[in-house]
Amino acid sequence: MSWPRWWRALRFRNHLQAWLVRRLPPSAQWTLRHQRIYLLPTSFGWMLLGVALAIWVGALNYAVSLAYALSFWIIGLLLVSVLMAYRQLAGLTLQAGTADPVFAGEVTHFSVRLDNLSSWPRTLQGHLVGSTGRAPACPLPPHSSVWLSLPLATTQRGLLAMPALALSSDVPFGLIRAFAYVRLRQQALVYPVPQRDVLGLRQGVSGEGEAVSTAGDDEFSHLAAYRDGDTPRQIAWKVLARRDVLTSKRFAGVAAGGCRVLDWHDYPLGDDVESRLSRLAWRVLECEREQHCYRLRLPGTEVGPQPHQREQALALLARYGEAS
Structure with missing residues (x-):
């Protein structure tokens, strides 16, 4: 030819x-x-x-x-x-x-x-x-x-x-x-393409509506903007008195309403890796949209409540499986 x-x-x-x-x-x-x-x-x-x-x-x-x-x-x-x-x-x-x-x-x-x-x-x-x-x-x-x-x-x-x-x-x-x-x-x-996963989102929460968390409740993480429902214990009173700005304390353990746990092991062993990552990415975005405390757990690593948690969690999902 x-x-x-x-x-x-x-x-x-x-x-x-x-x-x-x-x-x-x-x-x-x-x-x-x-x-x-x-x-x-x-x-x-x-x-x-x-x-x-x-x-x-x-x-x-x-x-x-x-x-x-x-x-x-x-x-x-x-x-x-x-x-x-x-x-x-x-x-x-x-x-x-x-x-x-x-x-x-x-x-x-x-x-x-x-x-x-x-x-x-x-x-x-x-x-x-x-x-x-x-x-x-x-x-x-x-x-x-x-x-x-x-x-x-x-x-x-x-x-x-x-x-x-x-x-x-x-x-x-x-x-x-x-x-x-x-x-x-x-x-x-x-980042992975977000894939809707309502079932997986519910798996991170106990039957009483509180999220499962193994971290200590009193471990301070960072300051964030006040949200409706935050308890008086969470309000940063010193910051309010000094700057007249209403902020809330965030803890690495259970926050108000419980901390959702987004776990790699929420899915069966036979599930595709990319599908897991996409569904976890969607759950991260949902927690951010609802301003809900959450922890992302992957094999060997974890991202808890902290400043810029969204970017760090999505970056962890994007680079999962890379050769170190």
């Missing part, structure tokens, strides 16, 4: 791109030098090069001086375009930012800062290798910085490493495209 020419060209381009990316070491910061910048004519540039060649052949046959001048002028324009396109990327500094955590199936955004330390303006385009979206042209004035937000769809939980970033520019004439690949050391945390 013979593949179409365009298909073979596409496969070659993908293999070349993968080879270039594999050679790049990941780093938190990059400064583009000539070793990492590549130059190729655009479609219009190839066409203009063909026109110049045709004019030059005609000038050879008919000895027309103006035709020689025109062909050499076109070649000179292409050479100037090479230098101008190269200057758009040369010396550009890139620095990795942060990526907000998302649930699997959502779109995360990696942030990258571009620093233009030169005295000339730049116009760039950037996208993540493997993503379908293309970012619009990004102007970068002299001696300035700009943040790029690069979207990427997620498919599974865990730590998602940022793919290689492709930067390109065909400014000013659109004849030559300068492009470069960089690998920035940046990761996004992807």
Whole structure:
């Protein structure tokens, strides 16, 4: 079977791109030098090069001086375009930012800062290798910085490493495209997809409506905003007197109404790991929505009531099973 020419060209381009990316070491910061910048004519540039060649052949046959001048002028324009396109990327500094955590199936955004330390303006385009979206042209004035937000769809939980970033520019004439690949050391945390689990939520509570807890009742954890139903014992009276702010004490043991226990062993042994994690994630969100005290227990670890408990609990579920 013979593949179409365009298909073979596409496969070659993908293999070349993968080879270039594999050679790049990941780093938190990059400064583009000539070793990492590549130059190729655009479609219009190839066409203009063909026109110049045709004019030059005609000038050879008919000895027309103006035709020689025109062909050499076109070649000179292409050479100037090479230098101008190269200057758009040369010396550009890139620095990795942060990526907000998302649930699997959502779109995360990696942030990258571009620093233009030169005295000339730049116009760039950037996208993540493997993503379908293309970012619009990004102007970068002299001696300035700009943040790029690069979207990427997620498919599974865990730590998602940022793919290689492709930067390109065909400014000013659109004849030559300068492009470069960089690998920035940046990761996004992807939580499991929440899966409704009313039965599991009830398993963490005893028949009298109180949650099961083995921690000590008097172990202070942190201060939080006052909630309806908090007992006078929980109110931080000293904070109220000093700052006139009504806050409540949170304890690592049973809080008001009981502490729910979200346990890995609430499910049968044969249950799928990803299904357990998804249902536990839903139960964490439900406890947060109801502002109910809870403890998340996984094999070998536990997250109890504490500041930023939601983020820590979901991160524990997202990274469950990772090799230490």
